Amino acid sequence: METAVRVVNLVKKFGNFVANDNLNFEVSKGEVFGFLGANGAGKTTAIKILCGLSKPTSGTVQVAGFDAYHQSEKIKQNIGYMSQKFSLYDDLTIKENIRFYGGIYGLSSKFIKQKTDEYITQLQLEQYQKRFVKDLPLGIKQKLAFSVANIHNPSIIFLDEPTSGVDPITRRQFWDLIYAEAHKGKTIFVSTHYMDEAEYCDRITIMVDGKIAALGTPNNLKRDYKANNISEIFLLLARGIKSENH
Amino acid sequence: MRTIFFLLQKEFIQIFRNKMMLPIIFVMPIIQLLILSYTATFEIKNADIAFVDLSQSRSSRELIAKFKGSPFFTIKGNAFSIKQYDKSMLNGDIDIIIKIPNDFESSLLNGRSTFVQLISDAVNGSAANLMTAYALQILFDFNRNIITETYGKDLMSSQIKILPRYWFNPELNYKTYMVPGILVLLVSLIGAFLSGMNVVREKEIGTIEQLNVTPIKKYQFIIGKLFPFWVIAMVDLIFGLILAKLVFAIPILGSVALILGVAAIYMILVLAFGLFISTITDTQQQAMFIAWFFFVIFIIMSGLFTPVEGMPKWAQIINIINPIAYFIDFMRLVMLKGADFVDVQMQILKITVYAITMLGLSIIRYRKNA
Amino acid sequence: MKGFIIKEFLQIFRDYRSMAILFGIPIAQIMLFGFALNMDLNNAHIAILDRAKDAYSIEFSNKIASSKYFILDQNIQSEKGIEASFRKGKIKEVIIIPKDFTKKLMNGEGADIQVIADASDPNTASILVNYTRAIATDFQQSMQQNLKEIPIIIPQIRYRYNESLKSVYMFVPGIFTIILMLVSAMMTSISIAREKELGTMEILLVSPIKPVQIIMGKVLPYVMLSFINATVILVLSYFVFGMPFNGSITLLLTEGLLFIVMSLALGIFISTVSNSQQTAMLLSMFALLLPTILLSGFIFPIENMPVILQWISNIMPSKWFIIIVKDIMLKGANFMDVWKETLIIISMTLFFIVLSIKKFNIRLSEN
Numbered sequence: 001m002e003t004a005v006r007v008v009n010l011v012k013k014f015g016n017f018v019a020n021d022n023l024n025f026e027v028s029k030g031e032v033f034g035f036l037g038a039n040g041a042g043k044t045t046a047i048k049i050l051c052g053l054s055k056p057t058s059g060t061v062q063v064a065g066f067d068a069y070h071q072s073e074k075i076k077q078n079i080g081y082m083s084q085k086f087s088l089y090d091d092l093t094i095k096e097n098i099r100f101y102g103g104i105y106g107l108s109s110k111f112i113k114q115k116t117d118e119y120i121t122q123l124q125l126e127q128y129q130k131r132f133v134k135d136l137p138l139g140i141k142q143k144l145a146f147s148v149a150n151i152h153n154p155s156i157i158f159l160d161e162p163t164s165g166v167d168p169i170t171r172r173q174f175w176d177l178i179y180a181e182a183h184k185g186k187t188i189f190v191s192t193h194y195m196d197e198a199e200y201c202d203r204i205t206i207m208v209d210g211k212i213a214a215l216g217t218p219n220n221l222k223r224d225y226k227a228n229n230i231s232e233i234f235l236l237l238a239r240g241i242k243s244e245n246h
Numbered sequence: 247m248r249t250i251f252f253l254l255q256k257e258f259i260q261i262f263r264n265k266m267m268l269p270i271i272f273v274m275p276i277i278q279l280l281i282l283s284y285t286a287t288f289e290i291k292n293a294d295i296a297f298v299d300l301s302q303s304r305s306s307r308e309l310i311a312k313f314k315g316s317p318f319f320t321i322k323g324n325a326f327s328i329k330q331y332d333k334s335m336l337n338g339d340i341d342i343i344i345k346i347p348n349d350f351e352s353s354l355l356n357g358r359s360t361f362v363q364l365i366s367d368a369v370n371g372s373a374a375n376l377m378t379a380y381a382l383q384i385l386f387d388f389n390r391n392i393i394t395e396t397y398g399k400d401l402m403s404s405q406i407k408i409l410p411r412y413w414f415n416p417e418l419n420y421k422t423y424m425v426p427g428i429l430v431l432l433v434s435l436i437g438a439f440l441s442g443m444n445v446v447r448e449k450e451i452g453t454i455e456q457l458n459v460t461p462i463k464k465y466q467f468i469i470g471k472l473f474p475f476w477v478i479a480m481v482d483l484i485f486g487l488i489l490a491k492l493v494f495a496i497p498i499l500g501s502v503a504l505i506l507g508v509a510a511i512y513m514i515l516v517l518a519f520g521l522f523i524s525t526i527t528d529t530q531q532q533a534m535f536i537a538w539f540f541f542v543i544f545i546i547m548s549g550l551f552t553p554v555e556g557m558p559k560w561a562q563i564i565n566i567i568n569p570i571a572y573f574i575d576f577m578r579l580v581m582l583k584g585a586d587f588v589d590v591q592m593q594i595l596k597i598t599v600y601a602i603t604m605l606g607l608s609i610i611r612y613r614k615n616a
Numbered sequence: 617m618k619g620f621i622i623k624e625f626l627q628i629f630r631d632y633r634s635m636a637i638l639f640g641i642p643i644a645q646i647m648l649f650g651f652a653l654n655m656d657l658n659n660a661h662i663a664i665l666d667r668a669k670d671a672y673s674i675e676f677s678n679k680i681a682s683s684k685y686f687i688l689d690q691n692i693q694s695e696k697g698i699e700a701s702f703r704k705g706k707i708k709e710v711i712i713i714p715k716d717f718t719k720k721l722m723n724g725e726g727a728d729i730q731v732i733a734d735a736s737d738p739n740t741a742s743i744l745v746n747y748t749r750a751i752a753t754d755f756q757q758s759m760q761q762n763l764k765e766i767p768i769i770i771p772q773i774r775y776r777y778n779e780s781l782k783s784v785y786m787f788v789p790g791i792f793t794i795i796l797m798l799v800s801a802m803m804t805s806i807s808i809a810r811e812k813e814l815g816t817m818e819i820l821l822v823s824p825i826k827p828v829q830i831i832m833g834k835v836l837p838y839v840m841l842s843f844i845n846a847t848v849i850l851v852l853s854y855f856v857f858g859m860p861f862n863g864s865i866t867l868l869l870t871e872g873l874l875f876i877v878m879s880l881a882l883g884i885f886i887s888t889v890s891n892s893q894q895t896a897m898l899l900s901m902f903a904l905l906l907p908t909i910l911l912s913g914f915i916f917p918i919e920n921m922p923v924i925l926q927w928i929s930n931i932m933p934s935k936w937f938i939i940i941v942k943d944i945m946l947k948g949a950n951f952m953d954v955w956k957e958t959l960i961i962i963s964m965t966l967f968f969i970v971l972s973i974k975k976f977n978i979r980l981s982e983n
Contacts, residue, residue: 106249
């Protein structure tokens with residue numbers, strides 16, 4: 001299988017604080033890869049490095065076959081990113097936002113128009129067309145942000161806690177969108193702190209205090225840790241590390 | 247090019263959509279230019295004067311009459327002690343007190359010198375200096391008349407006479423000087439504040455990350471951020487120049503093309519300055535305080551309100567980084583004196599080098615990754 | 617309520633960068649302006665065209681060149697080059713000594729000296745001409761020693777409140793006012809607009825805290841901050857610039873506190889009328905900065921302005937506070953001397969508060 005993301009001995013330090021402590025993992029093409037951890041475990045830091053927003057302190061990082069140190073601009077052509085913070089412009093309409101990001105990626109006007117219509121039908125946004133993004137419900141905003149991150153048809157999509165604060169129904173719909181893209185052969189790299197969402201992933205890693213504490217398919221992990229669900233494993237790992245520290 | 251086009255389109259939509267911003271950007275500068283240009287004058291048209299006449303003689307009354315005859319002085323009182331005016335001077339109702347001594351007339355008639363006290367309210371030192379000079383002139387003329395009468399010839403004639411000619415502004419019209427200056431201040435503030443807030447605003451709301459994961463080039467981003475504000479500032483400037491010409495009848499002796507050309511470079515400098523501040527701060531609040539700090543200093547030290555020659559050497563050295571001082575100097579030379587390209591080449595060179603430096607700094611400081 | 621105020625304090629004081637800015641800016645500015653600004657001119661570059669070239673004219677030239685006001689940039693030979701050097705902006709004045717200067721002076725006919733000043737800056741031009749005139753008078757008097765036998769009126773000049781005509785006496789109250797007002801108005805308007813923009817204001821509004829308490833919580837830390845700034849500036853102006861404190865310090869600080877509250881009320885008002893941080897900032901900086909400098913009597917005396925502008929200046933709070941500061945510091949005024957100005961500032965404070973509350977209530981009922 002082709003490798004979409006390869007991370008070897010990744011370390012990221014902020015001063016004395018080690019945010020990512022020697023991470024190693026690979027993500028295959030077409031995989032839905034889940035990144036689990038409590039707030040502050042180092043998920044966002046790692047995702048930012050993978051997207052080229054931040055430089056690693058040491059280690060090797062390859063995304064879509066490009067090196068994160070020297071070819072971060074090449075990586076950017078091939079990835080989509082949806083950040084924890086809401087990233088569309090509040091004071092622009094839905095169409096204006098789509099048009100803007102499409103333009104930045106160098107897509108043709110015709111294609112942007114076609115995509116805009118597609119998204120509006122797909123996400124059932126007809127009634128919101130003329131509204132400013134700030135007046136949309138949060139769930140719709142997130143779904144729209146996902147579509148916009150996907151507009152240039154990247155091979156890998158990074159999602160940093162895309163569903164935080166969203167109601168369970170919308171979360172379910174959001175995961176439908178993710179699956180639809182995965183079926184098209186796209187690699188999905190998603191971080192979350194909802195443990196139920198972990199079950200939707202092909203493989204997951206659990207990060208605790210900057211380190212990878214567990215890595216594998218949800219079923220294998222459950223078997224290894226003799227747990228009923230991922231949540232139990234997570235609590236065990238997080239507590240286990242803590243007691244070591246004390 | 248297309249990328250830049252999309253960036254520009256987005257910026258323009260955002261600016262023109264904010265209903266409160268438009269009047270601030272386009273109407274307020276004009277109103278300020280129209281009102282504030284009238285504020286600046288050091289010319290003093292009137293001073294309030296009070297006498298303490300202990301002499302009560304023909305001579306002292308003649309002296310007071312001289313002051314009465316001057317259009318500059320308004321006589322506000324005549325009392326027997328300076329103390330009686332303490333309150334009025336404190337309240338600012340009286341500017342100068344003149345005390346004529348007991349022996350004023352007898353001394354003059356007997357060929358002895360006499361002392362006249364002048365007390366000025368010197369809270370505003372330069373105004374006090376000027377008013378006192380006017381009063382001394384009247385005293386001097388009075389003295390001269392007495393001597394001419396007594397001795398039959400003018401022993402005190404001022405033999406060296408200074409004949410001033412005021413070039414470029416024969417009537418010493420302050421507006422000629424202030425209008426171009428205030429215009430420069432206004433467009434500089436607009437440019438610096440708008441560009442200073444812009445990038446940091448995207449940082450604050452988080453959209454900058456989304457831009458940074460796109461393959462957008464640094465220069466595209468910077469151009470997309472600068473150009474809209476450059477257009478706005480230039481529109482303000484051109485409109486201001488038209489007003490200066492039509493409303494204030496300010497002469498524009500030099501080439502308009504030269505003015506606009508250098509203004510175009512100057513605006514890049516100001517905008518890049520703002521942008522640089524924007525790249526080194528995390529919140530709009532911080533960015534604005536830093537921009538405010540620098541631009542208040544630039545404005546007050548620009549030489550528009552107080553003469554640059556009056557500043558100590560070190561302050562004049564600090565002024566090397568003052569873009570406003572350069573541009574006001576340039577505008578004055580070209581508009582009022584008709585300087586041509588060769589005359590102002592040094593100023594143009596400095597503005598250009600400074601603009602390139604600031605632009606370079608902000609491109610370096612703007613990082614797509616940290 | 618108490619917890620809320622503590623939260624505000626923490627937010628402000630924990631942010632070191634902002635703290636450095638809030639305290640550093642006023643201090644840096646007062647030091648810079650206090651030392652740098654001066655209404656007098658020194659070292660203005662001039663040129664002399666000496667057509668006489670004899671002992672007297674040279675002595676006169678030397679007298680001009682040796683004064684601290686002028687630097688003799690060059691001796692020129694004809695009037696031709698004057699315009700060109702003016703256009704380059706290096707030379708501010710040209711003094712032309714006529715050919716018959718000495719002869720006329722000796723004959724008692726009186727000699728004319730032409731002075732050409734670059735009046736594109738009219739203030740500099742008239743100051744320079746006055747300096748030249750003073751030097752000429754001096755020169756002439758040194759030639760006429762015989763005047764002692766005739767009756768002369770000798771003026772004894774006393775500059776009250778500012779013996780040595782220091783410019784700093786005029787600038788310090790102005791800078792003090794501008795810094796207090798703009799920093800306070802800016803800080804409050806931006807911080808409230810920020811809460812509105814980030815949506816945290818709504819969270820506070822649904823809490824049991826009353827709107828008035830929210831505003832109080834926002835404003836109190838800034839009152840304290842500005843008051844510290846005011847005190848620091850006053851201490852500097854006394855020790856560094858030798859400003860006199862002829863009146864009561866308590867009165868001055870109380871008036872300062874009142875003015876700070878007024879500025880904060882103005883800041884609150886600005887935040888209620890603006891729809892984003894950006895507009896709040898542009899309003900409190902761009903709209904206030906130049907009018908505060910120019911219409912307050914900080915640099916240009918209000919009495920000299922056209923009547924309409926004198927009216928307009930009455931709505932500038934800074935005008936009244938500058939009067940109060942000057943009166944107390946320089947003139948030793950007591951409360952009875954400044955009660956009118958104080959009352960005006962109090963009325964302005966109330967005006968802004970009432971207007972803000974009205975605006976605030978309207979917005980709440982709209983939602």
